[in-house]
Amino acid sequence: xxxxxxxxxxPDHPITITRQGDRVVVxxxxxxxADTRNALTLQEAAYxxxxxxxxxxxxxxxxxxxxxxxxxxxxxxxxxxxxPAGGARAENAVWTYECPYPAVSAIAGYLAxxxxxxxxxxxxx
Numbered sequence: 001x002x003x004x005x006x007x008x009x010x011p012d013h014p015i016t017i018t019r020q021g022d023r024v025v026v027x028x029x030x031x032x033x034a035d036t037r038n039a040l041t042l043q044e045a046a047y048x049x050x051x052x053x054x055x056x057x058x059x060x061x062x063x064x065x066x067x068x069x070x071x072x073x074x075x076x077x078x079x080x081x082x083x084p085a086g087g088a089r090a091e092n093a094v095w096t097y098e099c100p101y102p103a104v105s106a107i108a109g110y111l112a113x114x115x116x117x118x119x120x121x122x123x124x125x
Contacts, residue, residue, distance in 0.1 A: 013074055016043045017052075017106045024051050025122045026058075026113050028086040028093070033118070034058040040110060044074070051121060052110035055096075068092045075107070076100045086118065093117035 020039035025032060036057035043049045063081040070078045075097050083090035096111045097104070115121055 013045045014043075015045070015074060015104060017041070017104065018043075020051060020123070022123050022125050024053060025120075025124070026053065027119045027122070028062070028083045028090055029119070031062060031085055032059070033062050033083060034111070034113070040106060042104075042107060042112075048115075050112050051123070052107050052112050055109050055111060058111055063094060066092055070095070072097075074101070075104050081111070083118070090117050 018041050020041050021037075023037050024034065024039040025036075026034040034053045034057055036053050038054050038057060040052040041049050042052055062083055062085060064084055066080045066082050068080040070080075072078065076099060078095045078097055080092040081094040081096075083093050086093065093114050094111050095114075097107055100107050113121055
């Protein structure tokens with residue numbers, strides 16, 4: 001986890017990774033799926049910031065790995081999980097870069113959640 005913001009060079013597509021500091025709680029179908037004070041915030045270009053939660057702070061028993069995958073030219077290959085408790089809406093709701101590119105290696109071992117596929121991603125002091 002970076003102690004200082006990690007800035008990835010690239011004027012056309014900047015990426016910054018910082019320690020969140022606040023508590024991040026992810027819920028689906030009334031269940032807490034993730035609860036951490038060790039999240040990383042990844043800000044990529046003009047996209048909304050994404051909270052990456054350490055795997056050890058995610059209830060992995062609530063997730064089901066899928067065969068879905070995607071590729072980002074800045075981060076690498078992503079693998080996905082669904083959250084069965086959330087039904088069809090929570091299909092492929094979670095992604096992770098198990099072997100991200102070196103420039104974003106801080107997110108290895110972290111998972112991110114699509115805000116529209118979970119009930120909430122709460123951030124509180």
